Amino acid sequence: xxxxxxNTPFGPEDMARRKKRAIAMAVILAALVVLFFVTTVVRxxxxxxMRSL
Amino acid sequence: xxxxxxxxxxxxAAESGGQGTVKDFLALLKPRVMSLVIFTAFVGLVAxxxxxxxWLAFVALLAIAVGAGAAGALNMWYDAxxxxxxxxxxxxxxxxxxxxxxxxxxxxxxxxxxSVLVLGLLVNVLAGALLAFTIxxxxxxxxxxxxxxTPQNIVIGGAAGAFPPMVGWVSVTGSVDLGSIALxxxxxxxxxxxxxxxALWKKINEDYSRAGVxxxxxxxxxxxxxxxxxxxxxxxxxxxxxxALTGTVGWLYLAANTGLGLVFIWHAxxxxxxxxxxxxxxxxxxLFGFSTMWLFVVFALxxxxxxxxxxxxAPVLG
Numbered sequence: 001x002x003x004x005x006x007n008t009p010f011g012p013e014d015m016a017r018r019k020k021r022a023i024a025m026a027v028i029l030a031a032l033v034v035l036f037f038v039t040t041v042v043r044x045x046x047x048x049x050m051r052s053l
Numbered sequence: 054x055x056x057x058x059x060x061x062x063x064x065x066a067a068e069s070g071g072q073g074t075v076k077d078f079l080a081l082l083k084p085r086v087m088s089l090v091i092f093t094a095f096v097g098l099v100a101x102x103x104x105x106x107x108w109l110a111f112v113a114l115l116a117i118a119v120g121a122g123a124a125g126a127l128n129m130w131y132d133a134x135x136x137x138x139x140x141x142x143x144x145x146x147x148x149x150x151x152x153x154x155x156x157x158x159x160x161x162x163x164x165x166x167x168s169v170l171v172l173g174l175l176v177n178v179l180a181g182a183l184l185a186f187t188i189x190x191x192x193x194x195x196x197x198x199x200x201x202x203t204p205q206n207i208v209i210g211g212a213a214g215a216f217p218p219m220v221g222w223v224s225v226t227g228s229v230d231l232g233s234i235a236l237x238x239x240x241x242x243x244x245x246x247x248x249x250x251x252a253l254w255k256k257i258n259e260d261y262s263r264a265g266v267x268x269x270x271x272x273x274x275x276x277x278x279x280x281x282x283x284x285x286x287x288x289x290x291x292x293x294x295x296x297a298l299t300g301t302v303g304w305l306y307l308a309a310n311t312g313l314g315l316v317f318i319w320h321a322x323x324x325x326x327x328x329x330x331x332x333x334x335x336x337x338x339x340l341f342g343f344s345t346m347w348l349f350v351v352f353a354l355x356x357x358x359x360x361x362x363x364x365x366x367a368p369v370l371g
Contacts, residue, residue: 017072020074021078024075035115038108042109
């Protein structure tokens with residue numbers, strides 16, 4: 001693993017930028033999960049509780 | 054593995070990509086334009102008859118904002134060549150080399166598709182379709198086709214900027230009503246005098262001449278631009294009062310905008326009649342400043358009427 005890192009053409013600044021972009025992507029994906037979940041709950045509304053079992 | 058790394062190392066950083074920071078990618082979204090889009094779309098949501106769950110209204114606004122950002126990123130991808138030769142835009146991420154054109158294209162396309170799908174599937178299909186058309190109109194019709202072809206480019210670009218309140222409205226009602234068309238027409242008619250006043254004041258025409266973009270002041274001259282500023286300002290007055298006929302607004306909006314519209318025309322008349330010297334420059338600067346404030350106030354008045362509970366007039370049209 002260490003060898004792979006030392007062979008990489010990306011310098012420390014590149015790696016820092018990549019890390020920040022990766023964190024931003026992770027935050028966006030997590031926000032999308034929340035967005036879809038809450039929207040599903042809102043759109044279903046009371047229908048879930050009222051459905052026949 | 055080492056062969057691949059050696060090959061990667063030979064590619065110049067600017068070509069290989071991966072140099073952009075999060076801030077660069079945010080800059081691709083044109084945050085200032087986005088803030089105006091969010092505000093006008095919000096007014097569209099509030100002004101529309103009917104109700105929408107607050108969470109869905111939030112989702113609609115988010116999708117519209119991201120769609121606007123996607124259009125900004127795609128615009129910067131296509132216009133990178135002219136952005137590079139204009140002082141005002143040379144520091145944008147693509148011409149500055151922070152983001153490659155293909156990264157901007159990919160970023161814009163993913164956001165465009167994502168925002169349209171989210172709005173279409175989570176709010177309503179027509180709103181999603183209208184957002185898709187807005188992005189298509191801004192990129193294909195304005196940026197790719199007419200911006201570099203006709204001196205009326207600002208008029209066409211203004212149409213793209215006028216869609217957000219309509220998308221907001223359609224998110225609530227699921228239909229394109231006369232009320233939403235009235236909001237569209239306000240921004241559409243406001244854009245030419247607003248932008249041409251800036252073009253005359255800031256003397257950004259040199260930039261556009263170098264880039265080969267046929268801006269009206271460059272192609273037709275300052276005199277014709279002043280004439281068209283006055284004509285659009287005269288047209289804007291009845292257009293601003295149109296929402297009263299569609300039953301969208303009440304007496305506060307009508308009274309305030311009758312006064313504000315006359316002040317707008319007075320500023321436009323000053324631009325038209327003062328042709329030379331510092332006075333002429335100040336007239337353009339004042340019209341630009343006033344028109345910026347004017348649009349905000351016109352839309353804020355609609356919000357204020359809803360907040361205070363002022364009833365709208367009975368619709369004469371629609």
